[in-house]
Each structure stands twice: as structure tokens, then as C-alpha cells.
Amino acid sequence: MKFSASRAIMAQKLMARIVLKELEKKTVLFKASTEKAIVGLDVAYRRLSGTEYAYGVALLYDAAKKSAVDCMVATRAVCVPYIPGLLAFREMAVLGPLAVKAIEKWRPSVFFVDGHGLSHPRRIGIATHVGFATRTPSIGVAKKKLVGVIRNGYVVVDGEPLAAVIRTPTGSTIYVSPGYGVTLEDARRTVLKYLKHKLPEPLRLADAISKASKKLVEPSRDFKIHPCPRLLEVGA
DNA sequence: GCGACAG
DNA sequence: ATCTTGTCGC
Numbered sequence: 001m002k003f004s005a006s007r008a009i010m011a012q013k014l015m016a017r018i019v020l021k022e023l024e025k026k027t028v029l030f031k032a033s034t035e036k037a038i039v040g041l042d043v044a045y046r047r048l049s050g051t052e053y054a055y056g057v058a059l060l061y062d063a064a065k066k067s068a069v070d071c072m073v074a075t076r077a078v079c080v081p082y083i084p085g086l087l088a089f090r091e092m093a094v095l096g097p098l099a100v101k102a103i104e105k106w107r108p109s110v111f112f113v114d115g116h117g118l119s120h121p122r123r124i125g126i127a128t129h130v131g132f133a134t135r136t137p138s139i140g141v142a143k144k145k146l147v148g149v150i151r152n153g154y155v156v157v158d159g160e161p162l163a164a165v166i167r168t169p170t171g172s173t174i175y176v177s178p179g180y181g182v183t184l185e186d187a188r189r190t191v192l193k194y195l196k197h198k199l200p201e202p203l204r205l206a207d208a209i210s211k212a213s214k215k216l217v218e219p220s221r222d223f224k225i226h227p228c229p230r231l232l233e234v235g236a
Numbered sequence: 237g238c239g240a241c242a243g
Numbered sequence: 244a245t246c247t248t249g250t251c252g253c
Contacts, residue, residue: 084241
């Protein structure tokens with residue numbers, strides 16, 4: 001079936017009703033400093049003879065050892081266009097199944113996802129989709145602002161802070177927002193603990209591996225998890 | 237109409 | 244995000 005932007009928006013509004021209600025009731029599943037295992041999720045794309053493929057990476061980061069300890073790479077042809085605000089529908093095709101596998105295999109405390117969570121037009125960014133779909137805490141980390149204005153270090157919409165604006169050690173700016181089951185302050189504090197470069201370690205490493213995988217892994221039409229390339233040397 | 241617009 | 248060469252700077 002062809003992708004329908006209007007139906008996707010309807011779906012997000014329905015999800016928002018549930019997620020925001022839980023957030024009001026302070027249904028918190030994760031608190032800062034309780035993390036044992038963090039899984040960084042990122043997606044890279046590659047055009048190959050008329051078909052566009054998505055390379056999804058799930059990287060397991062050990063909070064105690066402060067290093068990456070495992071990773072998975074998954075590929076599949078993408079079937080949804082990129083539309084601001086609807087990024088989740090494009091990336092979930094590969095991140096959804098991959099996140100489920102990551103939970104079964106690693107039992108992570110929280111997911112770090114590239115992209116916004118709460119700081120989204122309907123409060124349902126990619127990070128929220130991942131967390132809600134898997135009922136696992138998640139935090140969104142974006143490199144560009146999508147909505148709102150910046151006031152006192154936060155992205156604000158209608159007077160409500162939706163994301164923390166953080167200046168990274170490399171001088172760039174990132175926007176950290178709650179995905180699912182996490183408060184804004186806990187999301188901010190947690191990301192800060194792993195911020196050594198432009199992105200928190202679990203995401204920086206997942207990003208490096210997803211890009212490197214494009215020339216080391218043959219993509220498949222349908223969703224498939226490949227043997228993880230021995231790339232943990234990419235800064236880990 | 238104009239500007240904005242995650243990855 | 245991706246397409247792309249060299250190049251300026253820490």
C-alpha cells in the first residue's frame with residue numbers, strides 16, 4: 001500500500017493521546033543514573049540501481065565499562081518518503097524490528113535515538129515511536145531544531161519546554177527530548193553523561209558504523225540482520 | 237504568498 | 244540523509 005501522509009498524521013495523533021496521558025500521570029520507566037546498558041539507534045541510506053536501502057544499526061553500550069560491547073546491522077529497501085514530522089514512518093521499517101531484536105538480545109535500560117522525541121509538531125517524534133512500540137524507555141537526540149523557539153536553554157512551544165538545548169564539546173548544538181517513559185530532565189542528565197563529542201557515545205558509534213556498513217554489507221530487499229562487521233574499532 | 241522543514 | 248574534491252585549520 002502507498003504511504004499516506006494524512007493517515008500517518010492521524011496515527012500520530014492517536015498515539016499522542018496515549019503517550020501524553022501517561023507522561024502527565026508521571027508514568028516514568030527510567031531515571032537518570034540507573035542505566036546499565038544503553039542501545040544507540042541510527043539509520044543510514046544508500047541508493048543502489050534505482051532502489052534505496054536503509055542500513056539500521058543498534059549499538060550496545062555498557063555504562064559501567066564506558067564502551068561499546070556489541071552491535072547489529074540490519075538492511076531493507078525503504079518504501080516511505082522523507083517528510084518532516086513523519087520521519088518515524090520511514091525509519092521504523094528498519095528500526096522497529098531491529099529494536100525488538102535488541103530488547104530480546106540485550107535487555108537495554110534505555111534507547112538513544114537520532115531524531116526528536118517530544119519536541120515534534122504532534123509530540124511524537126521517531127524516538128517516541130521506538131519507545132512506545134517497544135514499551136521501552138527512549139531519548140531523542142537531534143542535531144537540528146524541528147519546532148519551537150529557544151528560551152533559557154530549552155526548546156519551548158506554548159510556554160512548555162519540550163527539549164533541552166545542549167552545546168556539545170565540539171561546539172555544535174543538539175536537542176535532547178523525552179522519547180518514552182523518561183522526563184525531560186532525566187533525558188538531559190543522561191545524555192550529558194555520555195557526551196564527549198558531537199553526539200553521545202552510543203549514537204556517535206552507531207552513526208559511524210551505519211555509514212561504514214554501507215560499503216561492507218550487501219543490502220537485502222526484505223528486513224534482514226547481518227553479521228556485525230568488526231568495526232567496534234571505530235573509536236570504541 | 238513567504239519561510240520553515242528531524243533524518 | 245545522500246551526492247561529492249579538495250582544502251583550510253586545530
